[in-house]
Amino acid sequence: MKVPYKMFNPYNIGDTPFMCRISDNWPARKWNIETLRELIGSNKVELYDEGWGTPGPTYMKSSRVTTFNQFFDDLQNSNLQRMFLYKIMEDEPQLRSSIIIPWLPYRILHRFHFMFIGGTGAVTQCHQDIDWGNVLHTNLTGTKTFYLYSPKDQYNVYRHPSTMRSYVDPVQPDYDKYPKQKDALCWSVTLQPGDTLFIPSGWFHHVVYHSISTSITVRFHKNWFQFLRGVYNLSVRMTFDKIMNKIVPRWWWNYKSTVQ
Numbered sequence: 001m002k003v004p005y006k007m008f009n010p011y012n013i014g015d016t017p018f019m020c021r022i023s024d025n026w027p028a029r030k031w032n033i034e035t036l037r038e039l040i041g042s043n044k045v046e047l048y049d050e051g052w053g054t055p056g057p058t059y060m061k062s063s064r065v066t067t068f069n070q071f072f073d074d075l076q077n078s079n080l081q082r083m084f085l086y087k088i089m090e091d092e093p094q095l096r097s098s099i100i101i102p103w104l105p106y107r108i109l110h111r112f113h114f115m116f117i118g119g120t121g122a123v124t125q126c127h128q129d130i131d132w133g134n135v136l137h138t139n140l141t142g143t144k145t146f147y148l149y150s151p152k153d154q155y156n157v158y159r160h161p162s163t164m165r166s167y168v169d170p171v172q173p174d175y176d177k178y179p180k181q182k183d184a185l186c187w188s189v190t191l192q193p194g195d196t197l198f199i200p201s202g203w204f205h206h207v208v209y210h211s212i213s214t215s216i217t218v219r220f221h222k223n224w225f226q227f228l229r230g231v232y233n234l235s236v237r238m239t240f241d242k243i244m245n246k247i248v249p250r251w252w253w254n255y256k257s258t259v260q
């Protein structure tokens, strides 16, 4: 199912994904690899690969720490590592005015603007966001395709215990291993520069990069229930997962990869 295009109205957002344009007057629209070298080139960055989504010692962990300049050099050589959840406004608070959100009092915190950068062919595996926030994901440069599933489909996409990850691949489904995936409704959309995708809280998303893409997200909770669910995930579920990873790692990884 294709994600529809809508006019953005912050007071009537709804609970299904849509595409919109909110970034046409943002100075951040000029952020590409070259301008970002000047802004954050010497800052440290954590990089991730497919180990991030695989239960085991690498689960939810970065694979390398480097500088943005080095990362950008590697990207030109089609390195598949990606950078995500970089809190750019925390390191560079002077850039806050690069994102213009007149409805900022609408329960949004500048410090949670996360940046995502990946090279051609990079993939962010299917997951829900742990903070249970609603996300406005604006693509600044490049193109990438999002595949989305409603949280109602969590059993059909095999969300695994105490993690936010689903093990299905919407692009190359393995119906022998994950037969219920056939019943999950997949929404998809390809983002061009300047496009913003609204991802409602709890929706699974899987992302495929078609070219070097830089993007930034604005996150917010629409009500206390969403906020408290995020707090619960970040405190109780994440802590439980960390404890299990520490005390019975092999059993826990194995359990996670076999439970259906």
Ligand SMILES: O=C(O)CCC(=O)C(=O)O
Binding pocket: 082, 084, 116, 118, 124, 129, 135, 137, 205, 207, 215, 217
């Ligand atoms: O674009 C990506 O690589 C991941 C995006 C994502 O996970 C998000 O916006 O929450």
